[in-house]
Amino acid sequence: MGTRDDLAEATLETLPLTVAVLDSTGRILLTNRSWREFNPDDDDHVGVNYVATAEMGDEEGDDEHARRAVEGLEAVLEGERETFSMEYPCHTPEEKQWFLMRASRFTVDGDVRVSVVHLDITDRKLAELDAEAALERLREQQRNLEHVLERIDGLVRDVTDAAVGAGSRSEIEHGVCRELADTDPYVLAWIGRVDVTTRRVSPREWAGHREVPLENDELVLSSDESHPAVQALREGEPRAIQDVAEFDHADHWWPTGAGDLFRSVAAIPLEYGDVTYGVLVVFAEDADAFDERELLVLESLAGTVSTAMNAIEARRMLTTETIVELEATIEDPSLFVTALATELGASVTYRGLTYDKEGTALAVFYVDCTGGVEAVAADLDGVEDATVLSEYEDGTLLELALSDGIVTALADHGGVIQRFDAVPDDRVADLALQLPNGQSARSVYDLLEERYDRTELISYHESDRPTRTLRDVAAELDSKLTDRQEMALRKAFYADYFEWPRGVSGEELAESMGVSRSTYHQHLRAAQRKLLEELFAVDPTSEG
Template identity: 40%
Template sequence: MEVTESIARAALDTLSSQIAVLDEEGHILFTNSSWGASGDGTAGAEADAEGFNYFDSVDPTEDDYAIEAVRGIRQVLDGECEEFTLEYPCHTPEGQSWFLMRATPFTIGDGNFATVAHIDITDRRLAELEAQDNARQAQQERQNLEHLVDRINGLVQDITQLLVESVSRDEIEHGVCERLADTDPYLFAWIGSAGISEERLRVRAAAGPADVDLDDETVALEADAPTPSARAFATGSGQIVSTVDGGSAVGRRYGDAGIEAVISVPIGNRESEYGVLTVCAGNPDAFDEREQIVLEALGRATANAIDALESKRTLTADRIVEMEFTVDDSTLLLNAASTELDCRFSYSGSVYGSNGALREFYTVEGCDPEVVRSFATEQEAVSDVTVLADHDDGCLLQLTISGSLVELLVDRGAVTKEITSEDGEMAFTVELSREADARALFELVADRYEGTELAGYHEHERPVQTRQEFRAGLEERLTDRQLTALRTAYYSGFFDWPRAVDGDELAAMMDISRSTFHQHLRVAERKLLDSFFERDRQ
């Protein structure tokens, strides 16, 4: 019996969910090692929880969720229901969290017992809230449009219904153009966009009776471009041509089709940019200030609808965006170092320290370690530098850099695949989940650093389980301390032979005792192996 209980406890300890077993009076018989992390409703961690009465922890004047949870667990123990579930918030000053509590009964002999599990559903709830927020924004834009112009109230309603019911971006874009072209006095509407590597607008959708030349625009996307569509894309604001001049670039494209006025508005919001909507009318001065407000709001509503679809797609994305770009800005530390020291830096990874600073690890080739360390120490942006391991013609270097470009990428949700710096130029390969995120990230880097060039852009199928997904699943099972111990040991060369550092040095880096460090590391290693072999079996 003792062996069986040990196996049961060990099995429960491999689960990231917080699990406790209660008797029919509500006493906690035992818990797994995850119990007490947060959201369990008990008085403490695993060791303190056993023997504690789960029901006595509830203050009926303070916590409605806990009252409902106790009521549901009692029903399970009394045989009134086969299962009880409850979703509840568990927010902290550091962030928002949600959990799903599930209680299920079982019997041993004449005794009634219940298993209570608390499962972290924060990612799902945040995604739902984001989708709801996008839906609310779309609804708000619909209300704004209805109050702005009664004349096109029917158009607004039709397009709003289209945005709500559409299931793809193509359906949204073609539907918007068709409904606009069917509304007097409009004769034609089209939507164009430009990929990250493109400097010209390409037509994505168009509709209308006017015979407009739909070849992709060859005009550069600049604020002073001769066409309103290019200017709207470059500036992010509406552009109007009140009267089409037959000798202008606008006249050459639209004049022969009977177009007398043109307006272009961006399809975008504060987070994303999806292109430009251009509407053509057969009357001069057809687009006054009120008309512009309505069409700009329509552009934002369209962007919000596309955002909502993109958010849903991201949750089950089977495609990812891979972007490669280079930066030869000499203000970047590694560019300056690779030029002056004639060496090469290769990114090995990063980990956040206990103080919240990002520690970056680089393999350096072609330079004496002491020379590299001395150079980095003299740089104002470097707050910490450590040579973790020497090897032939190079070293493993740990750097903490304020305003780091790597930290910018991490904050923007990019998964860094590869970074190198050689001869004064850094090369990056990153992955993101959405095209809009990739464009926004590239533009942010290009605005901040001179000499930023796009080198490659690809969309490809996500494997059955990507390395990122595997790592994310493992990180969910590890505590912050366990993950930090594992990363610090790995990047510091603790697992190399011979070892570059020992346990005392790593414990000092984390500001904990040697025994505590090894405890965190052993648990992390066990969870890593569990994840690896479980994945291998799947």
Template identity: 40%
Template sequence: MDIPDEARVGASQALSRLSIPLLALDSDWRVSYLNDPARELLGVGIDERLPTALPTKVGETILDRCETARRTDRTESFFVTIGTRHEATVHPDSDGVTVLFRESDTTATENVVAELDLKERAINEAPVGITIADAKPDNQPLLYVNEAFEELTGYEAEEVRGHNCRFLQGEKSDPEAVATMRRAIEDEVPVSVELVNYRKDGSEFWNSVDIAPIRDETGTVTHFVGFQMDISERKRAERAAHRRATELEHLLERIEGLLGDVTSAVVEAPTREAIETAVCTQVTQVEPYNFAWIGERNVRTDGVDVRTVAGDCDPQPDHPIVTEAMETGELRTDTLDVEDCSAVAAVPLSYHDTEYGVLAICATKADAFDERERVVLRSLARAIGSAVNARETRRILIADSVVEAEFSFRSSDLFFVDIAERTDAEITYLQSTNRDDGSVVSFFSMRCDSTEDVLEIVAERDDVLDARVVAEQDDETVFEFVLPPGTLVSTMSDYGGKTQDITATPDEARVLVEFPQDADVRSLIERLKESYAGTELLAYRHHERPAKTKQDFIESLTDTLTERQLTSLQKAYVSGFFDWPRPVTGEELAESMRISRSTFHEHLRAAERKLCAEFFGDDSQ
């Protein structure tokens, strides 16, 4: 599409100041436009008709070549002498022709012509809609639109010339954006807006509109040029992103709300049974859930026994998804054709590898358990499993009746077995501390020939994160080992067990653990045999604890100590810091904890103060 003469003048005021002569003729061969260099070169004026305006051989030649260009619809180039030799180029279009004259021996002029041709093609072929409007009339009518505008809006150029571009606006066009454009045009300043516009067929699209004023050499605004781009895809992406953000916010609020309610309830629950009751009660108070129950595996029948129920429906422990959830460890859902219960979900409850049953929830909506709700339920199951594990672990410390299990290990996959076999060491377990990140700090006493050999062995292993010598006294050395989650001591703890003793020699390692009466020791034994070849259960016996136990005292004291205070107290004790003469200094112990000497003594004094308060019954500490 060729740019009309008036639009071309408005689009590029610089043309009239160029040294290259430019002439435009309409279909009747009347001069419709010429710049100053063309007027000086040819001596013609606006509205004069060829060949009357140029009754010379040059005029006849120009007219002849213009007719040929129109007839063939092809560019024509030829040479004429008007004072000096010029190369003339005729560009035909639907309204007439444009003729450019350049001195045949002037390279600079040729560059200007090429630049003008390039600009004209760029405007016509630009991938964005371009419009040029006349600034003089009040309604700023369109003088020119390019092909991209036609493709964008569905309007032909002939349909829109002479009209204000507001015909693209409609019901959903933002009034504020429209007002912003109007004010910018009135103030003769550039503006950029985004708004809904309408194509010729009535379809909507999001339009990014940029409008800029064009000024002449006096600074007067003569035209407005507009650039328009379809940004519907970006807007759809933005809406989708906003929708996802809203859904995520809703999900987080739901998780936070449900977990908050459940957590508040289970914190106050003194037993596992109380936890399960509180969970089912809280779940059924959240729409669209209306029924919940918790069951556990029956080891004799391999079925599921119902432990706790909340709501009006009947539990279905034999439903296939209940078994699938427990077997796979994954959440399962299904639809139901039961009054007030259209969908059911089964969520396995566990902590690490310890199984604590299954939570089944019914909902009044068939589509209740979408992916968002699945995230909520998985988070809820993890919170329940953690809470039950904490209660079960605590119960072993205060239980009067416990199960004592003694194991034999010969697998070098256990670091203490490996050390004993490779160094002929005799190893005795002292105690452990659980860290907040899930790792375990364990202390072992060893009779060995070389502490360096021990440290070199554990440096090669993945199941020891760090190791150092805490104290050396006589023929015994106390080592501190930092162990990752999932190692033997933490595995015992996951099943509710309290490791009482570990001994290792080059021939065998034995581990003594206490469990609650109803702990799932069978599953633990299976797991240990799978993990460590040669594992044997040597003894499994029930026994009663005294009314007041050492564990009672330790548990009560441990609850009052911070991790650093407990570590400082343990290091000081197992290293012989309280002996005289001291085999280790406070500075050495502080260095092993990577803290300053003053900080170590501060933690140690705080721990000693709490120990005395616990021993003497001073509740003020």
């Protein structure tokens, strides 16, 4: 039997668990090596009442874990339960530790004994805590995502309602700024438009903290390049500053007195196709508010706003004839008009534009020289073909078939060329356009600046004119035609002079008016010219 006890004691000594055996009163009868090594003063605690020691820890520190241990041990010692286990922390200044205590009741020769085992579960506990922390982070992310989705859904709905339900562009701008400023984390929003003539961005509508004035000065596109609004307009992409406090140039464009009201700012261009309607600028209270997801949301909202603005403009164009008259000079030797004037040493005057059945632009120019004009024009870049329509004593009427170049681009923007002339000495082309709205004018001017060496805006005039009716055209034509011109035109029309074969000759019409044949044709051609001027809006004072 002694051999068996020796074996059990030796085995107990090698266990990596701290083990103590108690008698029925709670006194320690036996401990193993792990127990003694864990004790700082290398005491085996044999003879010490373990339960009483635990009670003292409870009294001194009001330790909930000690109280539970005492209650559990007493229940096992008194036979109320066979086992008891609990987990408890046992931290030191150097590290955090957790243990599992397990007490089991047994008897030896009729005497009650209780084994108390302490197992180090620190690694498992740390893993559990890490898992719980990760789970809480996931829950927090889910809550944040749900909040973001709810906020985005409400924001998109409110901004869309404000944009689609507006009756004017100003109403759209005001409603969108108000909705954005009322949505966390935004605190201020403004929408700016670009003045083509001054190259300045002017805030037209804004909403947010009323005690904060907006930028004192307008933004100049050519100089305020640090401002995200200017960057967004120039590059056609959203731009954001995540921490304004660390931005070197922020003092040049902060709203005066902003203080701590905002820390980050984003700017999104308002574009529909090739037309730029302005820029949306949004401020947030916190730094790093405009991450990639937030910018995508704002970019989507900007698309909705731009679409609504385009619809407003389209509806307005159905009821009014919006006219923007723009004049500019283009200095670039590669421009075909300038190159033609330089090569021929002659002035080139624009007469009109049409298209063939393949859609190729056919531009008609008058050149005040003769001989060799067709060959020179055909060799120019951008010219597919050149045809002489008519030659006069001192000039040539020339038709140029143009490839996909500036003339086609201007037409794509709704531009109607009024003048596109060049003289050989200036090496500069003069361009005059009529455009449907200010946005088209802005886009055209940007296009010219991008394509050519130097573009200078000479004049810009915008006006709304009522849509012309047939009665308006007839009244205008009536004011321009003389009585004899109108009579010549009506007689020719009523007598089927314009049919083929003709129902009447020019001599017969002239005789009916009591004038010579040449005088009649002079009246008729003058009337036809004025009629076509009304139709094609050709300047009657143009040369040639």
